[in-house]
Amino acid sequence: MDYRATEWPVSGTPARINGIELNQICDIADLAREDPDVIKLWIGEGDLPTPQFIREAAVSALSxxxxxxxxxxxxxxxxxxxxxxxxxxxxxxxxxxxxxxxxxxxxxxxxxxxxxxxxxxxxxxxxxxxxxxxxxxxxxxxxxxxxxxxxxxxxxxxxxxxxxxxxxxxxxxxxxxxxxxxxxxxxxxxxxxxxxxxxxxxxxxxxxxxxxxxxxxxxxxxxxxxxxxxxxxxxxxxxxxxxxxxxxxxxxxxxxxxxxxxxxxxxxxxxxxxxxxxxxxxxxxxxxxxxGDEFIKSLVARSTRGREIICSTLDKLPNVRVFWPDGTFYFFFSVHGMNSGYDMARRILKEAGVGVAPGSAFGPGGEEFLRVCFAVDPALIEEGARRLEAFLCKQQ
Amino acid sequence: MDYRATEWPVSGTPARINGIELNQICDIADLAREDPDVIKLWIGEGDLPTPQFIREAAVSALSxxxxxxxxxxxxxxxxxxxxxxxxxxxxxxxxxxxxxxxxxxxxxxxxxxxxxxxxxxxxxxxxxxxxxxxxxxxxxxxxxxxxxxxxxxxxxxxxxxxxxxxxxxxxxxxxxxxxxxxxxxxxxxxxxxxxxxxxxxxxxxxxxxxxxxxxxxxxxxxxxxxxxxxxxxxxxxxxxxxxxxxxxxxxxxxxxxxxxxxxxxxxxxxxxxxxxxxxxxxxxxxxxxxxGDEFIKSLVARSTRGREIICSTLDKLPNVRVFWPDGTFYFFFSVHGMNSGYDMARRILKEAGVGVAPGSAFGPGGEEFLRVCFAVDPALIEEGARRLEAFLCKQQ
The missing domain is CATH 3.40.640.10 (Type I PLP-dependent aspartate aminotransferase-like (Major domain))
Incomplete structure (x- = not known):
């Protein structure tokens, strides 16, 4: 089902539409969505399923x-x-x-x-x-x-x-x-x-x-x-x-x-x-x-921990420029000497087993950045940070 | 929550957008969506809940x-x-x-x-x-x-x-x-x-x-x-x-x-x-x-019965022009002397307790028509047909 191999140029569609590049976050995520060995920090979502009380409300309404x-x-x-x-x-x-x-x-x-x-x-x-x-x-x-x-x-x-x-x-x-x-x-x-x-x-x-x-x-x-x-x-x-x-x-x-x-x-x-x-x-x-108010609080507490782990780990590296985020659950950073976040994100997936989003997905000015989502299990973000650290150390 | 009373003209929006009239089917349906005494034949949907096996598949996926x-x-x-x-x-x-x-x-x-x-x-x-x-x-x-x-x-x-x-x-x-x-x-x-x-x-x-x-x-x-x-x-x-x-x-x-x-x-x-x-x-x-193939068959059989009931009932009336549909589960008909399907649909709702869609909702050429959805329980369409017949008889 990898359609990218079979594309042919589609005439008869507006340039405004057929010129849209494939979303680069999905483009990379689609490479390994189902791979259990990859630590997935690319998509903007946590790693928890929806809380039980919300799923139950859906089931009740269905019934x-x-x-x-x-x-x-x-x-x-x-x-x-x-x-x-x-x-x-x-x-x-x-x-x-x-x-x-x-x-x-x-x-x-x-x-x-x-x-x-x-x-x-x-x-x-x-x-x-x-x-x-x-x-x-x-x-x-x-x-x-x-x-x-x-x-x-x-x-x-x-x-x-x-x-x-x-x-x-x-x-x-x-x-x-x-x-x-x-x-x-x-x-x-x-x-x-x-x-x-x-x-x-x-x-x-x-x-x-x-x-x-x-x-x-x-x-x-x-x-x-x-x-x-x-x-x-x-x-x-x-x-x-x-x-x-x-x-x-x-x-x-x-x-x-x-x-x-x-x-x-x-x-x-x-x-x-x-x-x-x-x-x-x-x-x-x-x-x-x-x-759900208590759930939100617990989620923000979890993100607070994730932010601390990923930012402080990479902050130690001399070739990483770290911007501690004031909000969201994203960490947006650049690596010295990295010209293309897109190529780097593909390498990090392949060589380090971590899924990160290329900054180029976010339009002009993002090319030299990578984005990590830290709204996940602290143990997971810790392992992700460790892998990233090991990989980035070698890039100096 | 009836916002129609509180509208003010919205400047700063394109005429193409703010000039869209409210969907006339919803406009009439919103008058009595929750009224159990109305026989609702306005919206394009049957009266059955989704089959159990489909709901169960959703519940399994949620779990x-x-x-x-x-x-x-x-x-x-x-x-x-x-x-x-x-x-x-x-x-x-x-x-x-x-x-x-x-x-x-x-x-x-x-x-x-x-x-x-x-x-x-x-x-x-x-x-x-x-x-x-x-x-x-x-x-x-x-x-x-x-x-x-x-x-x-x-x-x-x-x-x-x-x-x-x-x-x-x-x-x-x-x-x-x-x-x-x-x-x-x-x-x-x-x-x-x-x-x-x-x-x-x-x-x-x-x-x-x-x-x-x-x-x-x-x-x-x-x-x-x-x-x-x-x-x-x-x-x-x-x-x-x-x-x-x-x-x-x-x-x-x-x-x-x-x-x-x-x-x-x-x-x-x-x-x-x-x-x-x-x-x-x-x-x-x-x-x-x-x-779901068997379910579709049963639904089409039900519609076949509904079509027969509503079309044959109104076909007897001298002031109704009946077009037996070859497909869909809609019956689109006109009433002699009726200039506005919209006004007629509101009257039918109020006086006959039947929800029908005004043909004017369907753009140019629909103004003098009414639409009935017959993909419902034959007993319901029978009662709806009876009420419509009684109402339309009086319009001659």
């Missing part, structure tokens, strides 16, 4: 015959549970009439961009960035305007607001922010959020804020959210997912929060993209929200 | 921890089961490398249109048609060129090929065929398929063929498929779903069949639309394909 079409915006019980979740964690009042349930965080972004973009419009994206955001904009005929993060001498990444605002043109429709940021681990400070909000208001620009990793921070506080500093009528769309907080990557369920009054648009976009999300999966998601 | 990300094109076992299914039912050889699993039939169409359309391109669509097809084209910046079916004096609908080919311009990118057709029940004859194939080949035009209702025919044979008369390199994309054959509407899983060599494009489009379909749901779909 109860929750197998037919439902509301495109999502079942009311789920949108109400989301209202409670946001009040409890962020102390914000988001009415149930501002949520729509989507097939994962990626579909939340797909609908957000569909909702506001015309072909030819520009979207400003700090890079490196999650490849899905970049490709979605291209699929819909928009233009990505990349704004590189800066790396700080002290370690870490920063987004210079002058860089960001300087990229705006008359065609700018959206500023896309992902904080905490995949893959860099950067977290946008609250005062920068205020500045972006005010700038966007003054220009009539939309903010699409991907806040998937809010819980995964390492200073004891949740990452700031645009929801905390905006009004229900601001041009803000927040995208999120059940994947990371509750280990539900394979369930494909997320949500979008839109300004008050945009229900009809998101009702339609849900209808015409996926009709809805599986009915019994939505009932499982209610359980995740209402009974 | 086995199939809850994490998987292949964007779909798990290999499912693509292989689809290969067997197509060989068994249609006697066609479609390699596993030509399938991609999608979040329902609607997402299959969304990806098919994304794969081939540039903004501004034209898509020829026989109408009335499934609204989702029409709106997807609009969302992606394409232009729908409607070609009305003709109604025959003898009853039934027909698609005139001169009408179809005459609608082609230099901007035509796709001819979209849905046979058996929702909502009209029309089935494209095999010789017309051959003519469309040859025409499309000569012009380099794509065919997107929605073949969701192939099993639901009433002459003892499956509806002809474009797969039977094309080569793996033809510009043909076939979309399908698990929803109808196996009562899995609420599961959101379907598939797309693409020309050999387009795997990379559909791998990417799956990745950037939904990443994949829920892993345990895919395992349930394998069970549906491999163990």
């Amino acid at each position: 109860a015959g929750q197998t037919r079409y439902t509301y495109a915006l999502g079942v009311p019980a789920l949108r109400e549970a989301l209202e409670r979740y946001h009040k409890r964690h962020f102390n914000v009042d988001i009415g149930a009439d501002r949520f729509s349930i989507t097939a994962g965080g990626v579909q939340a972004i797909m609908q957000a961009v569909q909702a506001v973009l015309n072909p030819g419009d520009e979207v400003i994206v700090p890079v490196p960035a999650w490849p899905n955001l970049i490709e979605i904009i291209g699929i819909l005929g928009g233009k990505v305007v990349p704004v590189p993060y800066r790396t700080l001498a002290a370690g870490g990444f920063a987004l210079d607001l002058d860089d960001l605002f300087g990229a705006v043109t008359s065609k700018t429709r959206v500023i896309a922010i992902n904080s905490p940021s995949n893959p860099t681990g950067w977290v946008m400070p609250r005062e920068h959020m205020l500045a972006v909000r005010d700038f966007a208001r003054s220009k009539g620009i939309w903010i699409i804020s991907d806040e998937v990793y809010s819980h995964f921070t390492y200073n004891g506080a949740l990452a700031p959210s645009f929801l905390e500093i905006t009004e229900p009528t601001d041009r803000l769309i927040v995208t999120n997912t059940f994947s990371k907080n509750w280990c539900m990557t394979g369930w494909r369920i997320g949500w979008v929060i839109y300004p008050k009054g945009m229900s009809k648009i998101f009702d339609n976009l849900s209808q015409y993209n996926t009709t809805s999300v599986a009915t019994f999966v939505q009932h499982a998601a209610v359980a995740a929200l209402d009974q | 086995a921890g199939q809850t994490r990300y998987t292949y964007a094109l779909g798990v290999p076992a499912l693509r292989e089961a689809l290969e067997r299914y197509h060989k068994r039912h249609f006697n066609v050889d479609i390699g596993a490398d030509r399938f991609s699993i999608t979040a329902g039939g609607v997402q299959a169409i969304m990806q098919a249109v994304q794969a081939v359309l540039n903004p501004g391109d034209e898509v020829i669509v026989p109408v009335p048609a499934w609204p989702n097809l029409i709106e997807i084209i609009g969302i992606l910046g394409g232009k729908v060129v409607p070609v009305p079916y003709r109604t025959l004096a003898a009853g039934g609908f027909a698609l005139d090929l001169d009408d179809l080919f005459g609608a082609v311009t230099s901007k035509t990118r796709v001819i979209a065929i849905n046979s058996p057709s929702n909502p009209t029940g029309w089935v494209m004859p095999r010789e017309h398929m051959l003519a469309v194939r040859d025409f499309a080949r000569s012009k380099g035009i794509w065919i997107i063929s929605d073949e969701v209702y192939s099993h639901f025919t009433y002459n003892g044979a499956l509806a002809p498929s474009f797969l039977e008369i094309t080569e793996p390199t033809d510009r043909l994309i076939v979309t399908n779903t698990f929803s109808k054959n196996w009562c899995m509407t609420g599961w959101r899983i379907g598939w797309v069949i693409y020309p050999k060599g387009m795997s990379k494009i559909f791998d990417n489009l799956s990745q950037y639309n939904t990443t994949s379909v829920a892993t345990f749901v895919q395992h349930a779909a394998v069970a549906a394909l491999d163990q």
Whole structure:
């Protein structure tokens, strides 16, 4: 089933579509997804199955015959549970009439961009960035305007607001922010959020804020959210997912929060993209929200340990440039003398038995980096760190 | 949670998006989705829960921890089961490398249109048609060129090929065929398929063929498929779903069949639309394909009975124009003197306690029709037919 050997050039498809490179994370992961000897730190997911209480809620809903079409915006019980979740964690009042349930965080972004973009419009994206955001904009005929993060001498990444605002043109429709940021681990400070909000208001620009990793921070506080500093009528769309907080990557369920009054648009976009999300999966998601706070805490504690292990191990190596992440569960690092993260990732898979994601998967500025996901069993990340250390030592 | 009362005009969104009217089927269904006294024949789904053996396969996969990300094109076992299914039912050889699993039939169409359309391109669509097809084209910046079916004096609908080919311009990118057709029940004859194939080949035009209702025919044979008369390199994309054959509407899983060599494009489009379909749901779909042939037969037998009941009951009324459908499980009819199916559908819901879909939901040419889904318990359709008969008698 390796189709890559049998490709022929497909004429009659738009260059915008057939020119998309295969996702480099999947490209490498597909080489050894089923190999038990590989320590898999490439994909953005933990190594735990979904908690039992969430799976049980799905089974109960299946038994109860929750197998037919439902509301495109999502079942009311789920949108109400989301209202409670946001009040409890962020102390914000988001009415149930501002949520729509989507097939994962990626579909939340797909609908957000569909909702506001015309072909030819520009979207400003700090890079490196999650490849899905970049490709979605291209699929819909928009233009990505990349704004590189800066790396700080002290370690870490920063987004210079002058860089960001300087990229705006008359065609700018959206500023896309992902904080905490995949893959860099950067977290946008609250005062920068205020500045972006005010700038966007003054220009009539939309903010699409991907806040998937809010819980995964390492200073004891949740990452700031645009929801905390905006009004229900601001041009803000927040995208999120059940994947990371509750280990539900394979369930494909997320949500979008839109300004008050945009229900009809998101009702339609849900209808015409996926009709809805599986009915019994939505009932499982209610359980995740209402009974999952302790689980999130345990997951963040596990990530905290994983971060410490991988970062401190590689920090000792003279040829590795380590940026301790402020948020997410990713460690984004570069190796002295490495020109292509893609080639290096393939070598690390083959020679060290560790699956890492090449930074080139994350667009411009990522080529010389590698990404590791540390939201896994500390014993596993320890073994992965040991293998990486041994391999990287030999590269000096 | 009735947001319709609180809408305000949303500025800053494209007219193409905010101008989409709310799906009129859902619009009416949302009025009484939970009302047990209404006989619900509006939505395109049967009244049965998903068969137990399919639900059990999902539960087994959940227990086995199939809850994490998987292949964007779909798990290999499912693509292989689809290969067997197509060989068994249609006697066609479609390699596993030509399938991609999608979040329902609607997402299959969304990806098919994304794969081939540039903004501004034209898509020829026989109408009335499934609204989702029409709106997807609009969302992606394409232009729908409607070609009305003709109604025959003898009853039934027909698609005139001169009408179809005459609608082609230099901007035509796709001819979209849905046979058996929702909502009209029309089935494209095999010789017309051959003519469309040859025409499309000569012009380099794509065919997107929605073949969701192939099993639901009433002459003892499956509806002809474009797969039977094309080569793996033809510009043909076939979309399908698990929803109808196996009562899995609420599961959101379907598939797309693409020309050999387009795997990379559909791998990417799956990745950037939904990443994949829920892993345990895919395992349930394998069970549906491999163990569900008898269930499909029983469902078609049930629909055959439902068709007979509703069509023959209304056929007796002098003010109802009945078109016995050759395929699908829909009955599309008009009432003498009825100008707006939408108003009539609301009245029928209120006064007769029957949920029917307004024909206006299906685009131009549908305004004076109503659609009933008869894939339900014969006792239910009998009661629905009785109520409709009593109501329509009074309209003369």
